[in-house]
Amino acid sequence: MARSHTPIHTLGFPRMGANRELKFALESHWRGDSTAAELEAVGADLRARHWALQRDAGLDFVTVGDFAYYDHVANHIQLLGCEPARFGFSGQEPELARYFAMARGVNAGHEHNAHNADCSCGSASTQGQPALEMTKWFDTNYHYLVPEFSAATQFQIASERLFDEVRQAKQAGHAVKAVLLGPLSFLWLGKEKQAGFDRLSLLDSLLPVYESILARLKTAGADWVQIDEPILGLDLPDAWRHAFEPAYWQLARSGAQLLLATYFSPLQENLRLACQLPVAGLHVDAVRAPEELVGVTDWLPAHKVLSVGIVDGRNIWRSDLDAALARLRPVADKHQGPLWLAPSCSLLHVPYSLAQEDRLAPEIKSWLAGAVEKLAELRTLQAALDGQNASVALAASRAACASRRTSPRVHRADVALRLARATADDDRRSSAFTQRQAVQKDRLKLPLLPTTTIGSFPQTSEIRAARAAFKRGTLDAAHYRAQMEAEITLAVRQQEALGLDVLVHGEAERNDMVEYFGEQLDGFAFTANGWVQSYGSRCVKPPIIFGDVARPAAMTVDWTVYAQSLTARPMKGMLTGPVTILQWSFVRDDQPRSTTAHQIAWAIRDEVVDLERAGIAIIQIDEPAIREGLPLRRAGWKPYLDWATRAFRTTASGVRDDTQIHTHMCYAEFNDILPEIAAMDADVITVETSRSGMELLKGFGGQGGADSFNYPNDIGPGVYDIHSPRVPSVEAMVQLVRKAADVVPLERLWVNPDCGLKTRGWAETQTALGNMVQAAQQLRREL
Ligand code: GLN
Ligand code: ZN
Helix, strand or coil: CCCCCCCECCCCCCCCCCCCHHHHHHHHHHHCCCCHHHHHHHHHHHHHHHHHHHHHCCCCCEEECCCCCCCHHHHHHHHCCCCCHHHCCCCCCCHHHHHHHHHHCECCCCCCCHHHCCCCCCCCCCCCECCCCEEECCCCCCEEECCEECCCCCCCCCCCHHHHHHHHHHHCCCCEEEEEECHHHHHHHCEECCCCCCHHHHHHHHHHHHHHHHHHHHHHCCCEEEEECHHHHCCCCHHHHHHHHHHHHHHHCCCCCEEEECCCCCCHHHHHHHHHCCCCEEEEECCCCHHHHHHHHHHCCCCCEEEEEEECCCCCECCCHHHHHHHHHHHHHHCCCCEEEEECCCHHHCCCCCCCCCCCCHHHHCCECCHHHHHHHHHHHHHHHCCCCCHHHHHHHHHHHHHHHHCCCCCCHHHHHHHHHCCHHHHCCCCCHHHHHHHHHHHHCCCCCCEECCCECCCCHHHHHHHHHHHHCCCCHHHHHHHHHHHHHHHHHHHHHHCCCEECCECCCCCCCCHHHHCCCEEEECCCCCCEEEECCEEECCCEEEEEEECCCCCCHHHHHHHHHCCCCCEEEEEECHHHHHHCCECCCCCCHHHHHHHHHHHHHHHHHHHHHCCCCEEEEECCCCHHHCCCCHHHHHHHHHHHHHHHHHHHCCCCCCCEEEEEECCCCCHHHHHHHHHCCCCEEEECCHHHCCHHHHHHECCCCCCCCECCCEEEEECCCCCCCCCCCHHHHHHHHHHHHHHCCHHHECEECCCCCCCCCHHHHHHHHHHHHHHHHHHHHHC
């Protein structure tokens, strides 16, 4: 049965603009080169353009409220008037100034941002305030500013911004759907800043404010309000689940038409709840949870709107529209009420457009879709469901999908064969850790508490200029090589002078730890302009893994061998692990993530073996992103961790016992996955710990409480924070190592910074590392 009209809409649209206009406007404003009014003009122009684009794409509503000058959760904090009291705002400051103060921290000699938010430079207590903490939005690489809650938190409508935007869209003649983060997700995403306080207790005072916001949105002309409650896809405590019904009954009094939006993971035990809340419609993510569509049509009352997120908002592949229609048709037949089509989630997580990527092979380009192209896909699906002729667009989609299914660029027999032939031994070192430890000791002859760094040294403007010139072709290979070798020599001489025990080459030749490898591996493609917002004005351009991954040639061996030739001390080979490469790329959707991870693992394993063969005794395989790959639902953790740790072990297990494998992790607490980290069986792990004053290390020593764990191998807990230019004293680092020694036996401890030093300057790096080496020496003398 053809429907007369199937409305289409989007949950959100990328904010930055086709050419990252917002980024440049923000950075100009932050530098003091443009006024707030000039910035606001750029914002208004982008919104107007993006709304017009949505209308021209045939969307039934434009989405208003997805725009933000930093992050939409930060907007929400201002809308609800709950800016943390610690900023001491008088209320007289302009709204945008307060907003950037929360996002970026306040004046204290150096900028505070997410990566030094709890910098202990001492300024916070005097003139400055650190920014709000920033954390990943669910399992995306988008970061939001974390609301701070305490018993003193109060809510009231404190910003006109959202209502103004709705009015602007109405004035431009658009039908408007406003978007608002739902009250329960908003509270869930925040953090208690008071011991013993439960942020859910704020719900009662929050709801009346939501009621007024909804009423005002209606008055301002919003036909619909999309209210986002993505936490319905999480394992929620009962108190939170049970809070939904009364909360939404209260919001229903506002009279606004609500579309409850869920995304990113299956609703499972919350499916009935989501279907039965007193709202006018429900959006579900049919890409992440296609199996739930039938259940939703069973439970959703017949009069409600069902919005099906059918186009993948998290990945850059062109949709298989035949498959999408096959999935939609039974839903269209069964659901009596209105059916809407949308991307699975906001399009914030994909590039603006990939239509101009003319440097990509045309075949590969034909497989991709950015936000603009995804809107066009919705239009085609709409036409097909409404019984209009969509055959040309459907045929183009069919041809692209067929080419991707069969292309030799994608499928390589040699790669498939290699994975098929892998045996259970391939992901296991030949001997147990204690045995390896003994032969490594013999070979490396390191002192107690060996000192090392995590890999990168300061990336000076000369280094960046040389890399850029080489890429552009204005610096030839010989000169580039000579300049990089000079940088390596400098790094080696510095490390020797500082007295470090295990050296690194400094990573001058790498602009990014994933891109560097992706560019040399088969199966990866790179866009010219495929930017995605990560936080604030910062955008990333993730590599695209489109095909079977293989390593045509060695990637790091020459640089590493050169570096080792300069010194008698051990030089670490430096690689990025398979899970991190996977996690920070757009990944194939035509095979399981685990298969792609294993293909990368075998390619990196070849590099590990080549490094060993070239005489390198220590090889570090960084996996900073292993924790962020955890699925949103607990039930998915074990299967993920099984394949992720197996992929890591596969890269690490091709070497002899006397080759020492290191890994490195940062950006997260790891205590809840310690047994799995131990199962990676690296000989040495270096972890970020200094900012927690070694608290994070407790779990590693079996002292983290009842079910804590005794980590068996060597550990290098970071003894200084590399996110701040502050130089830690010898004494401070001695104290931290002492604290670490309470948890981990000295014989298994290393001394190193929290992470790589590429964002630091040389002067502070030298002083800090000098102090670090002195700290280790002092401790050795005391023993
Ligand atoms: N080896 C990398 C570096 O030092 C590790 C970076 C990271 O962990 N994020 O820069
Ligand atoms: Zn790190």
